[in-house]
Amino acid sequence: MLSCTGNPQQELNFKIAVVDDGIYRIDFAALGISVPSLASSSLTLTERGQPVALAMDDGGNGLFEPGESFTFLGKHLQGEHSWFNSWSPENIYVLRAGGSDSRSIPESGLTPPRSVEEEGLAGKTLTQHFEQEEFRVALAESADEQTENWYWKRLTHLDKQPFQLQLPAGVEPIAIRVALAGLSMDRAATKSGEPHHRVELLLNGTGIASKDWNGQAAVEISADEAAVAKVLTDAPTDAPTDALMHAKGQNAEDQTIRLELRVPKRYSPGEPDAVIDVVLLNWIEIDSRPTTFSDIVTYSGPDGKRLYLADKLSRAPGWIKQIHHRGLRSDSRQTDYLMIAHGSLLEAIEPLAEFHRQQGLSVSVVDVADIYNEFNDGIVSPFAIRDFIKYASENRAAPAVRYVLLVGDASWDVRSEAGRQRNLLPSMQVQAYDELAASDNGFVSIHGDDWRPDLAIGRIPAANAAELTAVVQKLLAYAKAPAGQWRQHMALVSDMNSDFQTISSQLAAGLVEQGFKVETIYPDEAADSTKQDQSDLVNAINEGQSLVHFLGHGGRFVWRTGPLDYHNSSDLFSLPDLERLDNQGRLPLVLSMTCSTGPFDHPQAGSIAEAFLMLPQGGAAGVLAASWRVPASQTFSALLLQELTQPGQSVGEAILKAKQKETRRALVESYNFLGDPALVLRISDNHPKP
Amino acid sequence: MKDELVRCGLVKYGGCLLLLGLALNVYGQQESVPEPVDEPVHESVHESVHESGHESGQSGHESGHESGQTTPSIKPNVIRWGTASEHGNFGYDVFRGWSEDGPFAPVNPDVIAGAGTTDIPQRYEFRDDSIEPDTEYWYYIESISLSGERKRISPIYASEPKPLGQVAE
Numbered sequence: 001m002l003s004c005t006g007n008p009q010q011e012l013n014f015k016i017a018v019v020d021d022g023i024y025r026i027d028f029a030a031l032g033i034s035v036p037s038l039a040s041s042s043l044t045l046t047e048r049g050q051p052v053a054l055a056m057d058d059g060g061n062g063l064f065e066p067g068e069s070f071t072f073l074g075k076h077l078q079g080e081h082s083w084f085n086s087w088s089p090e091n092i093y094v095l096r097a098g099g100s101d102s103r104s105i106p107e108s109g110l111t112p113p114r115s116v117e118e119e120g121l122a123g124k125t126l127t128q129h130f131e132q133e134e135f136r137v138a139l140a141e142s143a144d145e146q147t148e149n150w151y152w153k154r155l156t157h158l159d160k161q162p163f164q165l166q167l168p169a170g171v172e173p174i175a176i177r178v179a180l181a182g183l184s185m186d187r188a189a190t191k192s193g194e195p196h197h198r199v200e201l202l203l204n205g206t207g208i209a210s211k212d213w214n215g216q217a218a219v220e221i222s223a224d225e226a227a228v229a230k231v232l233t234d235a236p237t238d239a240p241t242d243a244l245m246h247a248k249g250q251n252a253e254d255q256t257i258r259l260e261l262r263v264p265k266r267y268s269p270g271e272p273d274a275v276i277d278v279v280l281l282n283w284i285e286i287d288s289r290p291t292t293f294s295d296i297v298t299y300s301g302p303d304g305k306r307l308y309l310a311d312k313l314s315r316a317p318g319w320i321k322q323i324h325h326r327g328l329r330s331d332s333r334q335t336d337y338l339m340i341a342h343g344s345l346l347e348a349i350e351p352l353a354e355f356h357r358q359q360g361l362s363v364s365v366v367d368v369a370d371i372y373n374e375f376n377d378g379i380v381s382p383f384a385i386r387d388f389i390k391y392a393s394e395n396r397a398a399p400a401v402r403y404v405l406l407v408g409d410a411s412w413d414v415r416s417e418a419g420r421q422r423n424l425l426p427s428m429q430v431q432a433y434d435e436l437a438a439s440d441n442g443f444v445s446i447h448g449d450d451w452r453p454d455l456a457i458g459r460i461p462a463a464n465a466a467e468l469t470a471v472v473q474k475l476l477a478y479a480k481a482p483a484g485q486w487r488q489h490m491a492l493v494s495d496m497n498s499d500f501q502t503i504s505s506q507l508a509a510g511l512v513e514q515g516f517k518v519e520t521i522y523p524d525e526a527a528d529s530t531k532q533d534q535s536d537l538v539n540a541i542n543e544g545q546s547l548v549h550f551l552g553h554g555g556r557f558v559w560r561t562g563p564l565d566y567h568n569s570s571d572l573f574s575l576p577d578l579e580r581l582d583n584q585g586r587l588p589l590v591l592s593m594t595c596s597t598g599p600f601d602h603p604q605a606g607s608i609a610e611a612f613l614m615l616p617q618g619g620a621a622g623v624l625a626a627s628w629r630v631p632a633s634q635t636f637s638a639l640l641l642q643e644l645t646q647p648g649q650s651v652g653e654a655i656l657k658a659k660q661k662e663t664r665r666a667l668v669e670s671y672n673f674l675g676d677p678a679l680v681l682r683i684s685d686n687h688p689k690p
Numbered sequence: 691m692k693d694e695l696v697r698c699g700l701v702k703y704g705g706c707l708l709l710l711g712l713a714l715n716v717y718g719q720q721e722s723v724p725e726p727v728d729e730p731v732h733e734s735v736h737e738s739v740h741e742s743g744h745e746s747g748q749s750g751h752e753s754g755h756e757s758g759q760t761t762p763s764i765k766p767n768v769i770r771w772g773t774a775s776e777h778g779n780f781g782y783d784v785f786r787g788w789s790e791d792g793p794f795a796p797v798n799p800d801v802i803a804g805a806g807t808t809d810i811p812q813r814y815e816f817r818d819d820s821i822e823p824d825t826e827y828w829y830y831i832e833s834i835s836l837s838g839e840r841k842r843i844s845p846i847y848a849s850e851p852k853p854l855g856q857v858a859e
Contacts, residue, residue, distance in 0.1 A: 186838035269783040269796030276838045556809045
């Protein structure tokens with residue numbers, strides 16, 4: 001079959017990124033290929049493996065050539081349970097050209113713009129969906145359900161302007177539906193019988209519906225045709241023209257229709273019956289009759305005829321990239337260590353891969369884009385990464401994969417450009433208490449249906465190649481340096497809490513029994529300031545510790561001397577202290593056994609765990625830290641220390657074994673290791689190499 | 691063996707990891723109040739949160755102008771505080787009294803919106819314009835959770851009496 005006139009045997013594959021619903025037009029030139037033409041009949045388009053109709057405009061000669069184009073109906077990427085997808089805004093259509101197994105394509109096409117009457121659509125209903133994702137929240141009441149985590153707005157009576165939606169010109173609603181969920185749950189309201197939530201829906205300033213409900217339930221407010229018509233069309237027959245204009249908008253110049261949501265004020269400071277009311281807006285749907293559209297088109301696909309407005313015509317895709325299949329599914333080579341990296345970081349991670357090869361490990365460095373292409377039809381998803389890890393673990397030659405390193409920063413915000421740029425390698429999310437938290441554990445929880453990890457995993461959350469190169473050089477220097485006496489030193493640090501200090505002392509005693517030199521650093525409650533404690537800790541790290549274990553109160557940027565106490569507690573170690581470190585060549589493994597010091601997936605903010613690892617020359621060789629709130633656990637700490645002090649055992653496998661013995665899921669899933677999981681602490685000169 | 695959620699502050703509200711450096715900072719009396727302990731972090735992170743488009747609360751400042759400026763030529767008392775993280779937080783009320791022992795009453799016309807749930811540091815400010823000249827006031831901050839629970843999260847601080855004749859801010 002002559003499918004590709006420039007190279008008959010070659011099959012070309014392209015990814016076409018689509019963000020919004022609409023009719024997309026693809027020009028030949030946009031493919032960026034040098035062949036003079038492609039056989040039109042050889043082109044197939046698929047979405048998630050399913051054929052998609054395309055309309056070819058090739059002049060009738062059967063060849064897709066420069067100056068010609070084809071169109072298809074593109075749809076935004078939906079989530080399994082939501083309008084948008086949590087992992088990516090880009091739906092991917094795969095175009096295949098050439099090859100020997102081309103399939104027939106359902107014919108379809110665009111009609112020229114026509115009027116509503118010409119289309120026979122007069123009196124029919126058009127439904128438009130309005131939704132944006134600006135606010136992420138995990139509702140506690142829906143923790144065990146697959147529900148929406150992204151909302152458009154958080155609404156309260158405090159909003160300076162009530163939420164408003166100006167309907168597009170030409171849309172006159174006949175029915176309106178608004179999807180909401182409750183966030184607050186005022187206990188006083190529960191006792192008094194007042195509803196937790198009350199929302200009013202207004203059209204051009206006139207109330208048309210309201211809703212009372214309780215809890216964090218998802219609800220809909222509906223305004224039917226009668227209620228809408230009363231506002232928009234029931235103007236008195238003798239009403240002056242400007243009155244009718246007022247009903248439809250602000251004035252004669254502004255004829256837009258305004259939808260508004262209000263949370264009535266039921267709270268006043270000091271009032272005993274005040275009600276806290278916070279609700280979440282999910283989406284709005286408007287039914288209308290397309291009476292005024294003069295430029296609509298229809299597009300006939302395999303699932304019927306669709307109506308489209310002219311502004312959705314001839315959209316250009318976000319980007320088109322050629323796919324080069326790497327054969328990840330057919331690669332059967334034995335692999336000890338999978339390094340999965342964003343494409344921009346492949347070169348920078350190679351020195352670490354080569355080091356481990358020299359140490360005897362078989363290392364495979366994989367571009368995450370290839371994983372998406374071969375395991376998820378080109379669409380970004382952490383589950384594609386897990387599927388690949390599982391596949392490689394089960395299908396490559398024995399012995400099976402031991403280590404996985406994720407190379408690249410993550411971001412839970414894929415809606416903003418800045419967030420997407422930082423999401424080089426996405427993390428999975430787990431519901432931790434009342435929030436979603438980053439968790440890499442799921443990538444390696446691949447055997448059985450439990451939540452425990454099966455492989456050792458780590459992540460280097462580098463945002464670019466320069467950052468990664470600096471960390472790799474630091475880790476290589478650590479691994480290659482002589483095993484000095486400092487590697488037998490350990491520091492156990494706590495805050496002012498006596499229970500935490502007791503636990504730390506017991507852990508320290510166990511390490512001393514093993515022959516390690518252990519320093520305990522506890523803030524002095526009687527001291528006027530914590531400056532001495534801060535200096536003690538910085539000095540201890542600078543002197544060289546193979547391991548630093550902190551147990552106490554902490555947060556994203558800080559280890560604290562205690563909980564909220566505006567008289568006594570303060571910072572024990574925070575970002576500015578990192579700058580005071582001068583421990584190049586004497587890097588500790590840091591076990592940050594506290595809340596939320598390693599939430600590495602924030603779209604803008606970093607964390608102290610990331611800063612520890614990413615410090616170019618000093619800092620830490622690796623950090624185990626939680627991405628959200630966690631309970632303090634002597635058991636988990638003891639398990640970790642027991643495994644980490646096994647001669648020759650890598651950090652990743654030590655953490656793996658400790659997590660496999662840990663019974664609390666929150667600990668296993670919330671603690672992530674930032675660093676190279678194949679790193680060996682070399683706490684004794686006699687320890688064998690991995 | 692003791693397992694304790696490693697958290698601080700707002701514990702009754704479903705837990706809060708950390709509430710840092712609550713600094714009630716009254717103009718003209720800064721020497722008597724603690725400085726925010728995480729000032730450098732606040733500055734950089736605070737901006738980035740607003741740039742993100744994912745604002746989770748009005749953590750900027752709240753003005754008491756709505757309550758009426760009875761003495762426009764007096765500098766207002768400005769109360770500032772900050773949090774390192776918040777969990778299920780609806781907002782804050784500022785209480786004011788004429789002595790350390792009270793009685794106290796809310797002075798803000800409406801609740802000062804909190805950040806909900808976040809581990810990004812937030813800063814807040816309330817300007818009390820409704821003060822009398824040469825009068826000492828006492829303030830504290832109360833937080834309100836999304837379940838309606840209240841908790842005083844600051845000590846009681848005194849403001850410095852403000853004389854007449856100063857230029858209003």
